[in-house]
Amino acid sequence: APLPAPNTAALPAPDMAGLRAVLRTLTAQGAPGAIARIDDHGTVRTAAAGIDDRTTRRAIGNADRFRIGSITKSFSAVVLLQLVDAHKLNLDASVDRYLPGLLPDKRITVRHVLSHRSGLYDYTNSMFASSVSGFEAVRNKVFTYRQLVQLSLRRPRTNAPGAAYSYSNTNFVVAGMLIEKLTGHSVGTEYRDRIIKPLKLRDTFYVHPATKIPGRYAHGYLTPDRAGAPLVDATDQTVSWAQSAGAVISTTRDLNTFFSALLGGRLTSAAQLAQMERWTPVNSTTRYGLGLRRRDLSCGVSVYGHTGAVQGFYTYSFTSKDGRRSLTALANTSNNGRVLNTMAGTLESAFCGKRTK
Numbered sequence: 001a002p003l004p005a006p007n008t009a010a011l012p013a014p015d016m017a018g019l020r021a022v023l024r025t026l027t028a029q030g031a032p033g034a035i036a037r038i039d040d041h042g043t044v045r046t047a048a049a050g051i052d053d054r055t056t057r058r059a060i061g062n063a064d065r066f067r068i069g070s071i072t073k074s075f076s077a078v079v080l081l082q083l084v085d086a087h088k089l090n091l092d093a094s095v096d097r098y099l100p101g102l103l104p105d106k107r108i109t110v111r112h113v114l115s116h117r118s119g120l121y122d123y124t125n126s127m128f129a130s131s132v133s134g135f136e137a138v139r140n141k142v143f144t145y146r147q148l149v150q151l152s153l154r155r156p157r158t159n160a161p162g163a164a165y166s167y168s169n170t171n172f173v174v175a176g177m178l179i180e181k182l183t184g185h186s187v188g189t190e191y192r193d194r195i196i197k198p199l200k201l202r203d204t205f206y207v208h209p210a211t212k213i214p215g216r217y218a219h220g221y222l223t224p225d226r227a228g229a230p231l232v233d234a235t236d237q238t239v240s241w242a243q244s245a246g247a248v249i250s251t252t253r254d255l256n257t258f259f260s261a262l263l264g265g266r267l268t269s270a271a272q273l274a275q276m277e278r279w280t281p282v283n284s285t286t287r288y289g290l291g292l293r294r295r296d297l298s299c300g301v302s303v304y305g306h307t308g309a310v311q312g313f314y315t316y317s318f319t320s321k322d323g324r325r326s327l328t329a330l331a332n333t334s335n336n337g338r339v340l341n342t343m344a345g346t347l348e349s350a351f352c353g354k355r356t357k
């Protein structure tokens with residue numbers, strides 16, 4: 001018999017005092033600013049701390065657009081699963097069927113790619129080994145997808161196809177190539193036509209290779225590797241090193257709308273959403289499906305979404321099983337492990353009603 005629908009109405013009320021405390025901690029740990037928005041059965045709650053521009057000292061706010069990094073992977077996965085629904089793509093087919101000769105191992109399937117089990121090396125590990133100089137070397141560069149895959153193939157693969165989980169941006173560069181090959185359109189066009197316009201995400205954009213964030217936005221600041229070195233304004237970049245793996249721009253409101261629609265069954269069929277939710281363990285609290293993360297919280301609630309880390313911006317964006325309660329939080333810094341870890345506390349406040357230290 002089908003499982004009873006989750007009753008997220010039974011979730012404890014969000015702990016807004018706790019959420020505000022987490023945002024204050026993020027600014028104390030080095031983020032110039034932090035914002036969060038909860039959409040809960042139609043009720044909107046927001047919080048903010050600090051600034052979005054270190055020059056003007058302007059207060060950061062939930063209207064600010066920002067770079068969402070790898071949350072882009074969920075957008076790419078949705079497009080591909082819509083193509084599965086349209087019988088234009090088979091998750092268990094070899095990537096070679098659609099992109100002949102691209103990858104050196106025909107055993108790598110589409111499902112391996114979308115679940116980070118392909119074994120393809122993540123070229124950003126080398127690209128950003130030195131955070132600031134690596135970023136400065138590529139911030140204005142424009143790469144082709146094929147160039148990025150070639151960067152990956154210079155290094156040994158991390159595992160045999162399907163044998164292990166190993167997160168790699170290369171996988172979602174291949175995903176972007178699949179989208180463009182199967183639709184004949186750019187990923188930007190497909191995001192717009194299949195997600196952005198239908199959901200009316202008016203603050204969500206894919207502007208690659210333009211370097212500017214359109215409209216009102218938060219500046220993002222890259223934390224250097226050397227302790228005490230000044231933050232680097234990383235706001236303007238092509239994000240061409242990521243593209244379909246990390247180049248979307250959005251806001252807390254639009255990301256809440258996106259993941260709520262996804263888990264609410266409004267972007268794919270139930271069958272393909274179930275495919276997205278076939279989990280591979282990452283660690284004790286995190287699972288990875290197809291371009292989708294599940295995080296298991298201390299109160300026994302599981303939430304679904306993705307995290308993002310792109311120069312200057314850390315994002316958490318998750319929703320409840322039925323998509324009725326969503327949280328997106330943004331800190332406008334990166335390369336700061338304490339900030340990234342502290343951000344997990346926004347989930348506890350939003351979904352468990354707990355104060356975290």
Ligand SMILES: CC1(C)S[C@@H]2[C@H](NC(=O)CCCC[C@H](NC(=O)C[NH3+])C(=O)[O-])C(=O)N2[C@H]1C(=O)[O-]
Pocket residue numbers: 068069070071124128129130131132134167169222246306307308309310311312334335336
């Ligand atoms: C797995 C992650 C955290 S990393 C992955 C992807 N972001 C990247 O691969 C960019 C890595 C360089 C970012 C840079 N770091 C360095 O340069 C380190 N030397 C910084 O922090 O600004 C994304 O986004 N994902 C996150 C995700 O999926 O949550």
